[in-house]
Amino acid sequence: MQIQPLDLEVPAAGQLTKVNDYVYWLRMPLPFDLDHINLYLIKDNAGWAILDTGIGTSTTEKLWNEIFAQLDMPITRVIVTHMHPDHIGMAGYLVEKFKVPLHRSFGEYFVARSLVAGARGADNWQDIDYLQKCGMSQEYIEKASENKGGIGKVVKPIPLQFQRMVEGETLTLAGIAWQIMIGRGHSPEHACLYAPELNTLISGDHVLPDISPNIGTYSTEPEANPLLLYFKTLEQFFALPVGTHVLPSHKLPFTGLHKRVEELVNHHHEHLDNLITFCGEPKTVKDILPVLYKRELNPHNMFFAVAEALSHLNYLMYQNTLKRRENTSKQWVFSTR
Numbered sequence: 001m002q003i004q005p006l007d008l009e010v011p012a013a014g015q016l017t018k019v020n021d022y023v024y025w026l027r028m029p030l031p032f033d034l035d036h037i038n039l040y041l042i043k044d045n046a047g048w049a050i051l052d053t054g055i056g057t058s059t060t061e062k063l064w065n066e067i068f069a070q071l072d073m074p075i076t077r078v079i080v081t082h083m084h085p086d087h088i089g090m091a092g093y094l095v096e097k098f099k100v101p102l103h104r105s106f107g108e109y110f111v112a113r114s115l116v117a118g119a120r121g122a123d124n125w126q127d128i129d130y131l132q133k134c135g136m137s138q139e140y141i142e143k144a145s146e147n148k149g150g151i152g153k154v155v156k157p158i159p160l161q162f163q164r165m166v167e168g169e170t171l172t173l174a175g176i177a178w179q180i181m182i183g184r185g186h187s188p189e190h191a192c193l194y195a196p197e198l199n200t201l202i203s204g205d206h207v208l209p210d211i212s213p214n215i216g217t218y219s220t221e222p223e224a225n226p227l228l229l230y231f232k233t234l235e236q237f238f239a240l241p242v243g244t245h246v247l248p249s250h251k252l253p254f255t256g257l258h259k260r261v262e263e264l265v266n267h268h269h270e271h272l273d274n275l276i277t278f279c280g281e282p283k284t285v286k287d288i289l290p291v292l293y294k295r296e297l298n299p300h301n302m303f304f305a306v307a308e309a310l311s312h313l314n315y316l317m318y319q320n321t322l323k324r325r326e327n328t329s330k331q332w333v334f335s336t337r
C-alpha cells in the first residue's frame, strides 16, 4: 500500500479539523525550518483530552485560547508523546489552567524535568569535550557554549505530578481503548497511541511522513546507540493493519504505515552503507556530515546533525563494522580498518 495523505483539510491557525467522531486535528506554528506541529484533541468521557501542546510561547497561548472558545466541553487531561519543547512546551500552562492530569511515560517526564532544570552550575567541560571529539571547530564550540538558557525558555514550568503511560497498557477515553506503544531513539520513551476501533494511530514524531525524525547521540550520553533502539521499536508497527490512519506530529495525516516504516528503515540503511564506503579512510563525525546532509546546515540544525551523525557512527561501531580511535587532535575518527 502506497503512502497517501488522508482526505482532510489542513487546519488554519486556531481552527479545528475533524478527523473522525473521536479526534480533532489542529496546528500550532513553530519558529524553525519545520514551521508547525500537529496537535490533536481526543474525545474523553465528559470533555476533550489534549494530545501534545505546542511550544511554550505567547503565540501558542493565544491560539489555544481561540481553540478553547470553540469547544462545547471542558478539557479533561493533557497527554504528551515525548519531551521535546514543541510537544511539552505548553503542558504546564494547560494542566494548571484546567487543573487536569498530565499523562506521560516515566522516561519522558523525568528527562524533561531534568533538562528544564538545567546544569545547576555543573561544569560544561563534557559538552565541550563531546564537540571536540566530534571534530567541531573551536569557533563553533565557543558559540555553542555561549548559547545558554536551553529549552527552559520555551517550556512552561512542568507540573509536579504526572500519570505514567506504560507500554502495552491502554488509556480508555470515551469508551475507546487507546493502546500505548513506546518508541525509542528519537527520544527516550516516546508514547504513540493506537485505537484499533478507530483504525487510528497517533504516531507523534516516531513515524513521520516526508521527513525522518532526528535520531541523535547527544553530549549527555555520547556512547548511546539510539539508532538501534529506533530500528527495534519501529518493527512493532508492521503488526498494525495496512490501512491504519496515521496521525503524525508534523506534515499530513496519511495511510501507508508499513510502506513509511520501510522507507524510514531504508533511509537509515542507505546512510549507513554510504558511511561504510566513506570511512575506508578515518573520518571524524564532522567529516561525515556531507554524506548525511546535502543541504547547508545553520547552527540550529548543526546541533541535531552532529548528534545524528554520531548515532550512525556509533551504530556501525557497535556492530563492529567501524572502529573508533582518537587522532592526535583528540578527535574521534571512525574507519573500517
Ligand SMILES: [Zn+2]
Pocket (backbone or CB within 6 Å): 082, 084, 186, 187, 205
Ligand atoms: Zn520530537
